[in-house]
Amino acid sequence: QKFVYDFTEGNRDLKDLLGGKGANLAEMTNLGLPVPPGFTITTEACKVYLDSGEAPTALREEVSAHLDALERKMGKKLGQADDPLLVSVRSGAKFSMPGMMDTVLNIGLSDESVIGLATQAGEERFAWDSYRRLIQMFGKTVLGVDGELFEEALEAAKHAKKVTVDTDLGADDLKKLVKHFKKIVRQEAGRDFPQDAREQMDLAINAVFDSWNTDRAKLYRRQERIPGDLGTAVNVCSMVFGNLGPDSGTGVAFTRDPASGHQGVYGDYLQNAQGEDVVAGIRNTVPLADLESIDKKSYDQLMKIMETLETHYKDLCDIEFTIERGQLWMLQTRVGKRTAGAAFRIATQLVDQGLIDEAEALQRVNGAQLAQLMFPRFDETARTELLGRGIAASPGAAVGKAVFDSYTAIKWSRSGEKVILIRRETNPDDLDGMIAAEGILTSRGGKTSHAAVVARGMGKTCVCGAEDLEVDTKLRRMTVGGRVIEEGDTVSVDGSTGKVYLGEVPVVPSPVVEYFEGRMHAGADDADELVAAVHRIMAYADRVRRLRVRANADNAEDALRARRFGAQGIGLCRTEHMFLGERRELVEKLILADTDAERETALAELLPLQKADFIELFESMDGLPVTVRLLDPPLHEFLPDITELSVRVALAESRKDANENDLRLLQAVHKLHEQNPMLGLRGVRLGLVIPGLFAMQVRAIAEAAAQRKKAKGDPRPEIMIPLVGTVQELEIVRDEADLVIAEVEAATGTELKLTIGTMIELPRAALTAGQIAEAAQFFSFGTNDLTQTVWGFSRDDVEASFFTAYLEKGIFGVSPFETIDRDGVGALVRSAAEAGRATRPDLKLGVCGEHGGDPESVHFFHEVGLDYVSCSPFRIPVARLEAGRAAA
Ligand code: PEP
Numbered sequence: 001q002k003f004v005y006d007f008t009e010g011n012r013d014l015k016d017l018l019g020g021k022g023a024n025l026a027e028m029t030n031l032g033l034p035v036p037p038g039f040t041i042t043t044e045a046c047k048v049y050l051d052s053g054e055a056p057t058a059l060r061e062e063v064s065a066h067l068d069a070l071e072r073k074m075g076k077k078l079g080q081a082d083d084p085l086l087v088s089v090r091s092g093a094k095f096s097m098p099g100m101m102d103t104v105l106n107i108g109l110s111d112e113s114v115i116g117l118a119t120q121a122g123e124e125r126f127a128w129d130s131y132r133r134l135i136q137m138f139g140k141t142v143l144g145v146d147g148e149l150f151e152e153a154l155e156a157a158k159h160a161k162k163v164t165v166d167t168d169l170g171a172d173d174l175k176k177l178v179k180h181f182k183k184i185v186r187q188e189a190g191r192d193f194p195q196d197a198r199e200q201m202d203l204a205i206n207a208v209f210d211s212w213n214t215d216r217a218k219l220y221r222r223q224e225r226i227p228g229d230l231g232t233a234v235n236v237c238s239m240v241f242g243n244l245g246p247d248s249g250t251g252v253a254f255t256r257d258p259a260s261g262h263q264g265v266y267g268d269y270l271q272n273a274q275g276e277d278v279v280a281g282i283r284n285t286v287p288l289a290d291l292e293s294i295d296k297k298s299y300d301q302l303m304k305i306m307e308t309l310e311t312h313y314k315d316l317c318d319i320e321f322t323i324e325r326g327q328l329w330m331l332q333t334r335v336g337k338r339t340a341g342a343a344f345r346i347a348t349q350l351v352d353q354g355l356i357d358e359a360e361a362l363q364r365v366n367g368a369q370l371a372q373l374m375f376p377r378f379d380e381t382a383r384t385e386l387l388g389r390g391i392a393a394s395p396g397a398a399v400g401k402a403v404f405d406s407y408t409a410i411k412w413s414r415s416g417e418k419v420i421l422i423r424r425e426t427n428p429d430d431l432d433g434m435i436a437a438e439g440i441l442t443s444r445g446g447k448t449s450h451a452a453v454v455a456r457g458m459g460k461t462c463v464c465g466a467e468d469l470e471v472d473t474k475l476r477r478m479t480v481g482g483r484v485i486e487e488g489d490t491v492s493v494d495g496s497t498g499k500v501y502l503g504e505v506p507v508v509p510s511p512v513v514e515y516f517e518g519r520m521h522a523g524a525d526d527a528d529e530l531v532a533a534v535h536r537i538m539a540y541a542d543r544v545r546r547l548r549v550r551a552n553a554d555n556a557e558d559a560l561r562a563r564r565f566g567a568q569g570i571g572l573c574r575t576e577h578m579f580l581g582e583r584r585e586l587v588e589k590l591i592l593a594d595t596d597a598e599r600e601t602a603l604a605e606l607l608p609l610q611k612a613d614f615i616e617l618f619e620s621m622d623g624l625p626v627t628v629r630l631l632d633p634p635l636h637e638f639l640p641d642i643t644e645l646s647v648r649v650a651l652a653e654s655r656k657d658a659n660e661n662d663l664r665l666l667q668a669v670h671k672l673h674e675q676n677p678m679l680g681l682r683g684v685r686l687g688l689v690i691p692g693l694f695a696m697q698v699r700a701i702a703e704a705a706a707q708r709k710k711a712k713g714d715p716r717p718e719i720m721i722p723l724v725g726t727v728q729e730l731e732i733v734r735d736e737a738d739l740v741i742a743e744v745e746a747a748t749g750t751e752l753k754l755t756i757g758t759m760i761e762l763p764r765a766a767l768t769a770g771q772i773a774e775a776a777q778f779f780s781f782g783t784n785d786l787t788q789t790v791w792g793f794s795r796d797d798v799e800a801s802f803f804t805a806y807l808e809k810g811i812f813g814v815s816p817f818e819t820i821d822r823d824g825v826g827a828l829v830r831s832a833a834e835a836g837r838a839t840r841p842d843l844k845l846g847v848c849g850e851h852g853g854d855p856e857s858v859h860f861f862h863e864v865g866l867d868y869v870s871c872s873p874f875r876i877p878v879a880r881l882e883a884g885r886a887a888a
């Protein structure tokens with residue numbers, strides 16, 4: 001097993017092994033771009049280290065061999081006293097985890113070699129500055145010293161000198177600072193800062209391995225659904241310096257605007273600085289376009305390289321670069337993160353440029369991005385007070401109370417408040433607070449600052465670099481032009497325009513929703529371009545997808561919206577939703593009926609109401625299938641609360657005026673009271689226990705269909721029986737239904753062609769699907785109940801009780817009620833689908849649990865070969881898109 005790859009040995013397809021950064025450094029090296037030489041230690045080495053607590057034995061020798069080769073190439077040795085080779089040691093996992101893991105720069109400097117470096121560079125200040133940075137970074141990340149101690153010492157040094165920026169500290173100040181830093185290390189870490197260069201390197205490598213498992217890295221992975229066992233690669237790269245004077249600098253660039261997708265020159269540049277200064281947003285940068293006047297040669301070269309990269313990767317790339325005394329070096333590239341809107345625009349632009357085809361364009365966007373674009377936005381015409389403007393870093397419209405630290409953000413959001421986290425700049429320690437907040441606002445840093453990158457990744461609204469805002473985290477307030485905004489004041493943050501408002505700004509619907517609704521009118525200036533891109537991508541998806549998409553809808557209004565959003569029918573009409581409100585009493589009467597006569601009266605009253613519901617529904621979905629599920633209420637939803645009723649009756653009895661009805665009701669409620677109504681008298685069980693109930697519903701469906709036919713409509717109802725566990729249940733209900741349907745057909749002289757099928761939502765139903773298919777013309781997987789019963793989790797209680805702990809412990813990446821549990825619930829769906837089709841090859845298969853609108857689950861249902869997914873109307877576009885992506 002090979003643990004180390006030279007940059008010349010790898011390529012971009014080796015991300016699993018070399019991490020994203022390493023694979024792309026190799027790719028750039030092989031493209032002939034100027035990459036400082038170096039090598040990558042594989043994720044496999046990291047895994048061994050994390051499993052056993054020790055680096056694999058072969059690793060040390062391989063590193064030695066590669067270091068030798070590097071030293072030969074560079075003509076100097078690591079840490080060599082008179083002319084040291086310096087290296088950076090950087091983390092780089094398969095998936096980018098910005099700022100989450102460790103990096104140490106300037107490895108190879110010591111008390112001796114700092115002098116050699118000063119001589120070679122002809123820059124004493126630079127050498128000592130590099131040395132103090134090494135001790136600082138090494139102290140913090142490798143030796144675990146509190147980083148604040150170094151920051152404080154640095155501040156004190158500046159204060160003593162009466163200067164405000166680091167660059168105003170001279171060589172002598174920095175020498176003193178180095179001494180001070182070394183003392184901090186000795187005191188805090190209980191050891192001296194290592195003077196041996198190789199020891200520095202080996203310790204740094206292990207520290208990078210360890211950083212895979214820091215709390216913040218784990219939290220980030222759970223958020224982003226990155227598996228916890230991938231490990232990180234480590235890149236050892238010869239140092240180039242952006243802090244060698246005004247003809248040096250460092251920057252980041254995008255081949256397109258990650259917010260709009262437009263082509264152009266986008267990025268930030270910082271003269272006379274090292275990389276971490278830009279990413280951390282510590283000093284304010286200049287726009288990349290200004291580099292043209294600062295260093296035309298490097299600028300032109302960079303533009304050419306950007307073109308090369310975009311054509312090569314066929315996608316937006318982001319780039320980190322450094323200029324060392326007029327020589328341009330590429331330190332990193334990757335396919336860049338982008339906003340949801342930009343993803344759609346870029347995908348269609350690349351198709352137009354002939355760089356990718358339509359199938360590939362579908363892979364460049366996803367349902368989560370589409371969902372994001374369907375969020376409402378701020379009403380631009382509202383009369384509101386503009387506080388300031390920053391960089392539109394991550395889109396969305398967020399309103400909340402101002403908080404100035406993560407702790408408060410978490411505390412307030414736990415108590416149900418919406419908060420906006422306002423910081424000067426964020427760092428990885430703010431991650432929890434960022435997750436808790438509705439939106440993030442910073443006064444410093446550019447589009448590539450920590451706040452911007454992380455917020456974009458989380459799909460959270462963010463405005464950064466709003467420089468007019470003076471944020472004072474100690475006093476918990478910010479000032480803008482003399483106005484003070486205190487903790488708790490409401491602010492509104494527009495991540496699409498960068499505008500920050502005082503108070504609550506009203507929101508308007510998104511142009512994408514307006515488009516789906518068929519009433520697209522001018523909204524934000526760039527709405528048309530976005531809508532056009534969405535329109536094209538949706539057309540690609542619809543063309544290739546095999547899964548049909550239906551809606552879960554119980555009324556005409558929802559059904560019509562679903563149709564506008566592209567629904568191809570209704571996959572689940574929950575008839576119990578038709579009995580709530582005023583009609584609840586009728587159901588109560590039915591449940592409480594003692595005699596046949598009472599029951600029949602109740603049913604007779606319900607029949608016309610049901611029929612009218614169905615006529616409306618079939619009309620709204622004319623020509624498309626409508627799956628009507630017979631009543632499946634947890635019974636307690638239809639009866640008075642047992643405690644309240646008991647109290648009422650007890651009070652009345654003490655006054656000796658208890659009424660007959662209440663007493664009867666209480667008796668019935670007691671009789672029907674269940675410890676776990678979700679597993680009680682529901683679904684088909686209820687239909688079998690209450691004579692005439694299902695027959696009444698079937699009659700309403702059949703009569704409604706007959707009436708629609710008479711009106712020259714094209715009704716296509718499908719009758720679905722819920723909570724079936726055995727084929728016998730289904731057979732009884734089906735025989736009864738067949739009789740009713742035949743009666744209605746005879747009475748109305750119409751042929752109705754109704755189909756009867758079942759939900760598969762209990763493990764036993766899934767396990768006996770082959771038998772059940774004998775009696776069912778279709779299956780619809782009820783993955784909500786199936787998840788509940790397969791896991792033994794009560795769907796009503798469990799998310800509030802221990803799910804958080806499970807998510808924190810990484811037992812789930814995401815709730816199994818949200819994304820289908822492929823291995824457990826999914827396996828049952830797969831085998832039931834196969835068994836069902838074995839019995840009845842033309843069995844129609846669908847899913848109508850919440851998972852039907854979840855992107856990842858849609859891919860699974862495609863793989864399993866279902867015919868359709870059914871989801872809430874608002875998620876239909878997402879399901880269409882994901883079904884297309886699954887098939888492309
Ligand atoms: C299901 O169980 O997945 C389902 C769709 O039915 P309900 O959520 O109404 O129980």
Ligand code: MG
Nearest residue numbers: 761782784785
């Ligand atoms: Mg169910």
